[in-house]
Amino acid sequence: MNAIKTKIIATIGPCTDTYDVLKKLHKAGMNVARINMSHATHKDAQNVIDLVRQINAEQSADYGPIGLLLDTQGPEIRTGVYQGDIDLKVGDIVNLTIREDLDVETSSIQINYKGLIKSVSKGSRISIDNGLINFRVLAKDNENLTCKVLDGGKLGSKRHVNLPGVRVDLPSITKKDRKDINLAIKNNISFIALSFVRSAQDIHELRAILKKNKSSAKIIAKIENQEGLDNIHEITKATDIVMVARGDLGIETDLADLPNIQRRIMYATAKWGKRSIVATHLLESMIVNPTPTRAEVTDVANAIYEGADAVMLSGETSVGKYPVQCIKMLKKIAAKTENFRTLGYEEFLSDKSDWQNIAIGARDLASRIDADGIVVVTRSGQTADVISSTKPFRMPIYAFTNNLDTFQQLSLVGGMQPHYMKSISNQASTINKIKLILRSKVRSKKSLKFVLIGGVYSASHSDSIQIIST
Known part of the structure; x- marks a missing residue:
């Protein structure tokens, strides 16, 4: 299979907000479509939402789901x-x-x-x-x-x-943000990015809005200034996903220290078992040029070495001349880079729960028996998260869920190849269906062997590891 572990987020704008281009982006490797509310109107956003839903219905079985990400403007x-x-x-x-x-x-x-x-x-x-x-x-x-x-x-x-180094006395969630968040909730958007997160309280405030409206959207904390960096561990523990938003971060902090700041943030996400995104200027030159600079290629590779779940394009795919080529380039860089180990931040994972230890056991077992992959059966997506946090090396992960919201949210979990199944309640039937899917996905004449992690006795968490063969 040609799937990569690193997820690709593309910002949708005037050069990509049509059915035909979005379909090409998806086929090229886009996993998540970002709507930037600093520029998009509600009409623009609704257009992208509707188009993505249409494309998901047509080709998510072939190329995986496209997750939708609404990025708030924040206190600008x-x-x-x-x-x-x-x-x-x-x-x-x-x-x-x-x-x-x-x-x-x-x-x-x-x-x-x-x-x-x-x-x-x-x-x-x-x-x-x-x-x-x-x-x-x-x-x-x-x-x-x-x-x-x-x-x-x-x-x-x-x-x-x-205003570098200055705490801006503006609310973390503005009136405009609240209207945009309501649009996201109304459309059951998978991810909401909160701009200029300064403390865990900012995350709690958004979490309360989502809970009140019965929304299952995952929260992305954008780290964009020194205050957010100072509180990175508390923010990371409170949120679902952390974004290294290098545009403002490179202005609000010492630009020369930005590579080290990025590593500090990536270490925090690995330690607390949270998903991570590296964003801004990844392939900036490809806004006008058909190929990236050598430095940009190296920058993308370094983000992957640091364990990023996802890399994000902004102007490259919203207003650039070569949006599809940008996606293909990121996919090509990731495919090459993933043949090398990460920097190992996952070894500092602090979660010692039974759930996380089962995931570590599944990863290690898959490596010892030279398995063809790891299979995750999940309802909420939590099992996929704990497996992803262990960073299995050169080991594909196939995630199966009966929850459509989870299916969409798996689009941003590093390493996952998501599959939707209408039912996973009957264990024997589910495993047989999974075997058929794996056999069709992994074309091989030999018998295939997988390590499966899922819940046998519990519907709320994983409690078993099995070896299955096709």
């Missing part, structure tokens, strides 16, 4: 709206203002955050447009900051603003 700070671009040159002295009731001149830049003046001090750095334009604060009054341009460029409207 942005510049105002201008008639044209503002040309900023290094050394210019400009005025940053929080006032809205004036005709802002070209030397003034409006910022939509009322707490800006209190948040910064003389000498503070302010970054705009993903760190491309930078300022140093020289002086301030009640409504304005006098700043020197450190890195210039053309500044357009509604550009993202970062």
